[in-house]
Amino acid sequence: MMTEQISHLPLDERCVAYDRMANVLTFLGDNWKDRPSLSQTAEHFGLSPFHFQREFSRWAGLTPKQYVSAHAHAAAGEALREGASVLEASFEVDASGPSRLHDLFIAHEALTPGEAGSGGRNVTLTIGKGPTPFGLGVFLFSDRGLTALGFVDASPETAGRPGEHTGRTEEDAFQDLVSRYPRADIRRDDQAAARFAENVFEPGAQVPLALYGTPFRRQVWRALLEIPVGETRTYGALASLIGNDKAARATGTAVGANPISWFIPCHRALASDGRLHNYHWGVRRKRAMLAMEAGFRDYGTG
Numbered sequence: 244m245m246t247e248q249i250s251h252l253p254l255d256e257r258c259v260a261y262d263r264m265a266n267v268l269t270f271l272g273d274n275w276k277d278r279p280s281l282s283q284t285a286e287h288f289g290l291s292p293f294h295f296q297r298e299f300s301r302w303a304g305l306t307p308k309q310y311v312s313a314h315a316h317a318a319a320g321e322a323l324r325e326g327a328s329v330l331e332a333s334f335e336v337d338a339s340g341p342s343r344l345h346d347l348f349i350a351h352e353a354l355t356p357g358e359a360g361s362g363g364r365n366v367t368l369t370i371g372k373g374p375t376p377f378g379l380g381v382f383l384f385s386d387r388g389l390t391a392l393g394f395v396d397a398s399p400e401t402a403g404r405p406g407e408h409t410g411r412t413e414e415d416a417f418q419d420l421v422s423r424y425p426r427a428d429i430r431r432d433d434q435a436a437a438r439f440a441e442n443v444f445e446p447g448a449q450v451p452l453a454l455y456g457t458p459f460r461r462q463v464w465r466a467l468l469e470i471p472v473g474e475t476r477t478y479g480a481l482a483s484l485i486g487n488d489k490a491a492r493a494t495g496t497a498v499g500a501n502p503i504s505w506f507i508p509c510h511r512a513l514a515s516d517g518r519l520h521n522y523h524w525g526v527r528r529k530r531a532m533l534a535m536e537a538g539f540r541d542y543g544t545g
Contacts, residue, residue, distance in 0.1 A: 252301045254444050258374035263288065264302045265527045268310070268534050275311045302376070303535050310534060366427045370420060371436025372413065375444060376535065377505070377528050381416045382436040383429070388451030389443065391420045391502035394524045411524070423502060424455075443506070450506055456497075463497035470511045472536050477515050491515075499523060505532060 252260060267288060271279070279287075284307060285295035300306050368390060370383045375394070383391035393416045411419070421429055443450045454461045466484045470476050478495040482488055501509040504524055510532040514521065522529040 251304065251446075252298070254376070254441060255374045257302055257376040258378060258380075260298055260302050261376060261378040261531065264299060265531045267299060267307070268303075268530050269527060271307060271311055272530070278311060281307060305534075305537060310537070366424065368424060368427050368429045369432050369435055370417065370429050371431055371433040371439075373433070373437040373440030375440060375505070377531055379413070380440060381413075381420055382439050383420045383424075383502075384436075384439055385453055387453040389439075389503055389506065390453050390455055391423060392504045392506065393420050394504065394528060396525065420502070452503055452506060454507075455502070456500065459493070460497040460500055463494055464501055464503075464507045467498065467501070467508050467512060470508060475511045475513050475533075477513055479515060481512060508532075511536075 251257065267284070270284065270287060281292045281296055285292045288295065290298070296306065303310065366385065368383055368385050370381065372379055372381050372395070374380065375392075377394060379395040381391075381393045381395065382389065394411070395413045395416045396411045442448060454464055456464065462485050463481060466481050469484065476484070477491075478498065479488070479491040481498070482490045482494040485494070487494075495512075495514070498509045498512045499521065501507050504510075510522060510529045513519070519526050519529050519533075
């Protein structure tokens with residue numbers, strides 16, 4: 244039977260809650276075999292059971308117990324600890340079918356060959372910071388749509404497992420996106436970015452995406468959009484999807500070059516060993532994205 248619809252936290256509250264929730268996902272992924280109780284998990288993070296259950300459910304779209312059950316029903320040994328098995332879990336619910344996370348309107352526009360080759364010369368872009376469900380985001384956009392989305396990390400000591408935290412400061416994240424378009428006219432406007440964030444993260448929002456990249460990369464990015472919510476594909480499978488079985492490595496490079504995180508779901512792409520590594524904005528953020536999508540897929544939230 245379908246569970247009751249879970250109302251999400253407001254976007255700014257989800258942004259603030261992200262860092263703690265990412266650590267919770269790591270903790271539950273590490274300890275699922277012990278079936279930690281709600282009280283035990285809440286106490287571990289210094290919260291009351293009621294507050295913890297409410298915050299987790301409204302952030303992720305599924306309960307802590309449902310998330311642990313995803314691990315318990317999966318068959319991936321070491322991959323469980325990495326979190327990938329959430330997408331393979333068999334939830335025992337009577338769902339009417341996979342639900343789409345986004346009803347995207349994709350504007351497959353691109354720079355002209357001259358604009359792309361010149362690093363964005365004569366192109367005007369706006370950059371600024373705004374809230375996202377995965378922490379503070381940095382948005383780069385034009386009148387054609389969203390051009391790039393990156394993320395700012397909290398201090399490294401908040402990381403769950405060593406090596407998972409990218410440690411990108413706000414300055415790092417801004418520079419990361421700006422460096423992709425070195426000759427563009429980029430203007431900072433945090434207020435415009437915050438408004439943009441609220442619009443694109445609204446449930447059912449139509450998000451115009453301006454895919455500025457080579458034809459091959461845009462082909463790979465479109466293939467990423469074909470991966471259903473709650474599923475993953477290896478780089479090799481993506482290469483087959485675009486009709487080039489021998490281009491797994493080039494496909495992986497194109498996935499890594501995806502500038503529009505979350506909306507172009509490169510987090511659904513895995514290496515051949517199935518592990519959650521090599522995500523540009525950090526493994527713990529990738530795990531958080533996949534966990535949230537598990538809620539959208541199996542519990543009809545979002």
